[in-house]
Amino acid sequence: MTSDRPVHAVRRMVARLAARGCDAPVVLRHRSDATLDAESALLAAGTDLGAPLCDGIGDAVVLSGFGDAGRTVALGYRILQGARLRTTWTEFISCPSCGRTLFDLEETTARIKARTGHLDGVKIAIMGCIVNGPGEMADADFGYVGSGPTSVNLYVGKELVERNVPTEESDDRLVELIRKHDRWKDPVN
Numbered sequence: 562m563t564s565d566r567p568v569h570a571v572r573r574m575v576a577r578l579a580a581r582g583c584d585a586p587v588v589l590r591h592r593s594d595a596t597l598d599a600e601s602a603l604l605a606a607g608t609d610l611g612a613p614l615c616d617g618i619g620d621a622v623v624l625s626g627f628g629d630a631g632r633t634v635a636l637g638y639r640i641l642q643g644a645r646l647r648t649t650w651t652e653f654i655s656c657p658s659c660g661r662t663l664f665d666l667e668e669t670t671a672r673i674k675a676r677t678g679h680l681d682g683v684k685i686a687i688m689g690c691i692v693n694g695p696g697e698m699a700d701a702d703f704g705y706v707g708s709g710p711t712s713v714n715l716y717v718g719k720e721l722v723e724r725n726v727p728t729e730e731s732d733d734r735l736v737e738l739i740r741k742h743d744r745w746k747d748p749v750n
């Protein structure tokens with residue numbers, strides 16, 4: 562079945578199959594529009610496939626039109642991770658930032674991503690303040706939370722393990738913490 566409103570179409574189709582007692586496997590296919598730039602193509606695939614996957618619909622995903630096989634497979638992994646069906650890459654959880662944010666969230670997140678973005682399956686939360694940050698870290702493995710204008714608190718899961726670490730030491734201390742909990746691996750150059 563093909564549709565220019567695929568999310569709606571697949572939901573209707575699955576509802577109809579379920580009403581008839583049919584639980585046949587559902588394969589979600591997405592062909593990229595060759596006129597789209599890379600970012601728009603990624604967004605279109607994420608929208609069309611991510612919505613049904615988050616609903617629990619889909620037994621397999623088929624992507625085409627994204628160029629070489631490696632890029633296509635990497636995109637597939639990202640879509641599965643976005644739908645929380647498979648954790649393959651490092652996952653970063655950041656707060657949206659607000660008046661309470663105690664550091665430049667974008668710059669800090671980019672810096673931490675550069676150090677830890679190769680850690681398969683590790684979830685790291687980077688939150689702007691200790692007022693709401695710890696409660697919003699979801700199920701992160703490690704938390705990096707602003708505790709003052711020049712300090713952060715570090716968490717393992719929901720547990721506060723290092724308090725008021727000076728900002729200039731905080732990235733190294735986070736990495737040390739990840740190592741200590743056997744979640745570190747050296748990046749491949």
Ligand code: SF4
Binds near residue numbers: 690
């Ligand atoms: S965690 Fe703190 S800084 Fe971030 S959005 Fe929530 S209240 Fe604001």
